[in-house]
Amino acid sequence: MKKISALFLVIIFLALQFNLSAQETINDQNRLAKDIIDKYVEAIGGKEAMSSVEDRTTIMRGNIMGQNVTIMMKQKWPNKLRQEIRAGDMNQVTVFNGEKGVMTAAGQVLEISGKELDALKIESNMDILFDPESFGITLDYEGETVVDETPAHKIKMTLPSGIRWFQFYDKETGLKLQENKEMQTQMGLIETSTYYSDYKEVDGKLYPYKVKQSMGPQSFEMTVSSIRINTGMDDSIFEVEEKPAQQENPELE
Known part of the structure; x- marks a missing residue:
């Protein structure tokens, strides 16, 4: 049981007054961060x-x-999310209906709350990159760095809760290479690192097909087997239930 719990933990996903010159520097950093995010949106297909x-x-x-692990994530505009994970004979389901979130595992249903819920509200929103600041996110440009020998820009996103996300974008292509995220858990604040590669086109939009994640000494790589867009999802799959669902999902086979 401890091994399974650790496995699911590995799998799983923030005002001071300054003088004028300091404020101008902050504004420049904010503007640079916005420009880099805009370039990323254009690189993966464009806002439209x-x-x-x-x-x-x-x-x-x-x-x-x-x-052997299979992860299926369903998202519906603007901010509904359902994630199912199968690891061996164990299943975990996370559902967010736009306001409330629950996680089902080992026959128990746990309500998601606090900073975890705050982060989930932002993670689930499909429009987040178009205007991060409208969601209360503070953007800062943190300079140039290197990710796996690739020159990159580093951006800090601070969520309203204080949780911080650090994103790294390829200087040349604009594509996202890496993302480091703080996560508030029952074990305290932890950080995960996710690496993105092998971008492929799906219906005129680019998505990474290789995703590598690490947390502490644990790391794993997932390969995307399929991405389907605009299939006409029913809202019922995002219903937050008080009892765990019993049926198996054939999409995870």
């Missing part, structure tokens, strides 16, 4: 194309700690 996505289903597969 990304705005046309009403729903998306992503299925990923990999091997984690000796277990």
Whole structure:
């Protein structure tokens, strides 16, 4: 049981007054960060194309700690999310209906709250990159760095809760290479690192097909097996239930 709990933990996903010159520096950093995010949106297809996505289903597969793992994520505009994880004979389901979120695992339903819920509200929103500041996110440009020998820009996103996300974008292509996220858990504040590569086109939009994540000494790589867009999802799959669902999901096979 401890191994399974650790496995699911590995899998799982923030005003001071200054003088004028300091404020100008902050504004410059903010503007640079916005420009880099805008370049990323253009690189993956453009705002118009990304705005046309009403729903998306992503299925990923990999091997984690000796277990074959399948992850299916369903998203529906603007901010509904359902994520199902199968690891061996264990299942975990996370559902967010736009306001409330729950996680089902080992026959128990746990309500998501606090900073975890705050982060989930932002993670689930499909329009977040078009105007991060409208969601209360503070943007800061933190300079140039290198990700796997690739020159990159580093941006800090601070959520309203104080949780911080650090994003790294390829200087040349504009594509996202890496993302470091703080997560508030029952074990305290932890940080995960996710690496993105092998971008492929799906209906005129680019998505990474290789996703590598690490947390402490644990790391794993997932390969996207399919991405389906605008299939006409029913809102019922995002209903927050008080009892765990019993049926198996054939999409995870």
